[in-house]
Amino acid sequence: MSSPIKPDQLNFPRASPQAAKVLAYLSAEDPDMNEVNSIIMQDPVLAGTLLRYANSPLYWRGGEISNVPAATRMIGIKNVRSAVVMTTLRATCPAESELTKTILQHSLGIATLCKLIAKKSCPAVADDLELLGLIHDIGMVVLACNVEDEYRALLMRARAENIAIDVLEKMEFGFTHDQIAAKALHEFRLPKRHENVLTHFHQLPDENETDDELKKERAVLILAHRLLFDMHGGDACTETLFESTDELMQTLNLDEGALGAIREQAQAHFSDFTG
Numbered sequence: 391m392s393s394p395i396k397p398d399q400l401n402f403p404r405a406s407p408q409a410a411k412v413l414a415y416l417s418a419e420d421p422d423m424n425e426v427n428s429i430i431m432q433d434p435v436l437a438g439t440l441l442r443y444a445n446s447p448l449y450w451r452g453g454e455i456s457n458v459p460a461a462t463r464m465i466g467i468k469n470v471r472s473a474v475v476m477t478t479l480r481a482t483c484p485a486e487s488e489l490t491k492t493i494l495q496h497s498l499g500i501a502t503l504c505k506l507i508a509k510k511s512c513p514a515v516a517d518d519l520e521l522l523g524l525i526h527d528i529g530m531v532v533l534a535c536n537v538e539d540e541y542r543a544l545l546m547r548a549r550a551e552n553i554a555i556d557v558l559e560k561m562e563f564g565f566t567h568d569q570i571a572a573k574a575l576h577e578f579r580l581p582k583r584h585e586n587v588l589t590h591f592h593q594l595p596d597e598n599e600t601d602d603e604l605k606k607e608r609a610v611l612i613l614a615h616r617l618l619f620d621m622h623g624g625d626a627c628t629e630t631l632f633e634s635t636d637e638l639m640q641t642l643n644l645d646e647g648a649l650g651a652i653r654e655q656a657q658a659h660f661s662d663f664t665g
Contacts, residue, residue, distance in 0.1 A: 395563065397570050400536045403482040403528070405578065408433040409474045416471050417579045426470065427459045435481065440465075440473045447659050468517035472501070472524050475578050479531055489542045490534045496618075496627075497527050502659045503614035506652045511642035512606050519610050522584050526591070526611060528574045529567025533559070545627055554630040556592045568592055587611060592630040605641060613638040617653060 405413060411429045415421045430437050437458050444461035445454060449469070455461050462470050476494075483490035504523035508516035533541045544562055548555040559566045571588045587608050590596075599605055616635045619628070633641075639649065 395537060397565055397573075400532055400570060402532055402574050403478055403535075405474070405478045406433065406436070406481065409436060409478050412436070412474050413471065413579050416467055416474075421467060423459075423462055423467070427462055430458050430462075430470075433477075436474065436477045439477045439480075440470065443469060443473045466517060468521060471578075472517075472521045475521070475525055478578070479528070483531065483535060484538075487534070487538060489538055489545070490531060492545075493527055493530050493534055497524055499618050499622075499656075500524075500526060500611070500614045503617055503652065503656050504610050506655050507610045507613055507617075507642065507644075510648050510652065511610065511644055512603075515603070515607070518581070518584075519607060521580070522587065522607065522611060523614055525571075525575065525578065525580065525584070526588055527567065529569070529571040530555075532570055532574055533563075533567055548627050552628055554592070554628050556630050566592065583607070594632055609633065609638045609641040613642065617649075617656070621653065621657065 408429050412426055415426050415429070430440060440458060440461045441455060443449065444464045449465050455464055465473075476498075479494060479497075483494065501520045501523035505516050505520035508519040512519070530541075540562070544558050545555060547553065548558055556566045556568065568589050568591055572585050575585050575588070583604060586604065591608070591611065595605075595608065612631050612633055613635065615629060615631055616638065635649075639645070
């Protein structure tokens with residue numbers, strides 16, 4: 391029996407006052423980083439997440455980063471935004487929920503792979519695509535926080551029967567997590583093109599799409615899923631993905647050597663944000 395819940399009845403993540411201020415500053419053309427640092431230091435949880443980012447293998451340059459200004463200089467404006475988003479998502483999720491922890495760990499894995507893939511195929515937007523990976527399943531977080539028991543059962547069925555989770559969502563709820571992402575993305579002042587990629591993620595690619603950069607961004611996100619599933623096997627949940635790994639490699643101009651290096655680098659990073 392389908393759930394009676396409708397998308398407009400769902401509770402969506404809301405940034406804390408400090409996080410909202412940071413996102414507002416970072417959306418400006420030339421943000422005042424002194425002001426950003428000051429706001430972050432008023433929120434211990436946000437500051438702690440930022441320091442974890444700066445000290446992770448993805449950014450570490452030798453020597454522990456122990457203060458907020460050094461951390462923002464190290465990781466850059468776009469990755470400060472990623473830290474704010476992750477802090478908000480974690481604060482939104484019930485602390486004791488293994489379901490939401492699993493979804494967030496998946497998102498962190500995809501974000502890491504997106505950044506590593508982009509560094510080799512479209513380095514100018516690597517930070518943007520890390521953020522895209524981080525927030526790509528924000529719709530799943532919303533569902534898990536609103537209908538936890540039903541969504542846990544759906545994910546278990548997806549794994550047990552090898553059915554794409556987006557297919558089961560459509561059957562159970564009448565909508566997919568892609569369809570509820572746009573409203574959540576608006577809260578974080580994220581780029582419109584990210585919304586475009588995510589709301590069509592599990593659909594056939596548009597053959598008439600002429601934006602090569604948009605095609606690459608989609609290819610990076612899908613390849614990240616292909617690689618994560620290959621690496622985690624039965625622990626990963628299946629999703630509808632149309633393009634094959636070979637097609638994605640061609641779009642991104644990657645060879646087997648590059649793919650192997652990405653896998654090795656990703657494996658070294660996956661344990662950094664556990665717990």
